[in-house]
Amino acid sequence: MSKAKSLFVRTTVALSTAAIATLALAGLAGPAQAESPVLGTVALAPTGGSVHDNPFVTAATTSAACPTGFGENAALKVGPPGGPYSPLARIGGLANYDQAPFTLAANRSLATALGAAPADGTYEVAVSCSGTTGTAPKDFSTLITVTGDSWAVKNAAATTTRLTAKPGLFAFEGQRVTLTATVRHNAAGSVEFFAGSTSVGTAPVTDGRAVLTSTTLPTGLLQLKATFTPDDPRLFVASTSQICYLVIG
Structure with a gap:
């Protein structure tokens, strides 16, 4: 050689x-890692109650800040997993939601938001972030279960x-x-x-x-x-x- x-x-x-x-x-x-379907979680206070309680929750706190550039507005909403969603409060417009985790509060009951007492099952409480360029592609989210007139956070x-x-x-x-x-x-x-x-x-x-x-x-x-x-x-x-x-x- x-x-x-x-x-x-x-x-x-x-x-x-x-x-x-x-x-x-x-x-x-x-194999390639799967991508998370959500930005993070939402901690609800209280963690359960009646679907007729008004407000539904006094605090919904995100686990992180909104993505950079999507901190102009934040909306609290509820619906079946993956939507469609109904608002639980007016859209928050304080801006700077992309600086740190933040808290929103509902101003209506779960039954009012969904238009009627919801059927038994799993629902998603989500916070979406938006900015001047549009809405972030993912939400902060947590799951709740409804049984009769009661709801509770579905623990991980x-x-x-x-x-x-x-x-x-x-x-x-x-x-x-x-x-x-x-x-x-x-x-x-x-x-x-x-x-x-x-x-x-x-x-x-x-x-x-x-x-x-x-x-x-x-x-x-x-x-x-x-x-x-x-x-x-x-x-x-x-x-x-x-x-x-x-x-x-």
Whole structure:
């Protein structure tokens, strides 16, 4: 084999190996992560009552600010999941809704907003954000259930996350370590892995597990952590798992 051909082969192998390592670390080998259907959640006060109570709620607080550029107006509304919606209050026009989480209040009952006492089932209470360029494509949202003349917030289901590492207990510097987070309760979402306060990477949950492989964990006694974030925070609650792990230099 000529020197030029040998150099080409060695270079190709090196580049391929580096590309594989980069993909493993970033968790890009798995399927694409699902996008959250909402901007965040809405905390209601009170969390239940009569469909005839006026106002329906005294406070509906968003979990975050409106997206940048969509903070001119905010509207509180209710309807079946996905709409169509009916207003629960006048549109808020104080502006600056994209600066911080905020609170709106209803000025009518649930029955009045929907035009009649609602049928039993699940409804969506949402806050939409809008600006000079239009309305944000997603809302802050929470789900409620109606039974007879009563309503109550539909609480998100708890989840549990269990983190394991392979090889177990310890590894040597530069050794391939596979981190696996098992998420229970059939929850869709993603898991971000940490070594101490440093993010190692993020992987999607597939069939109840998120897997990420790294060869660059720092040396020393580490606190490895896996944080699960659900795709839909209205349905599932985030959860975290931690383990101690030793990387020998």
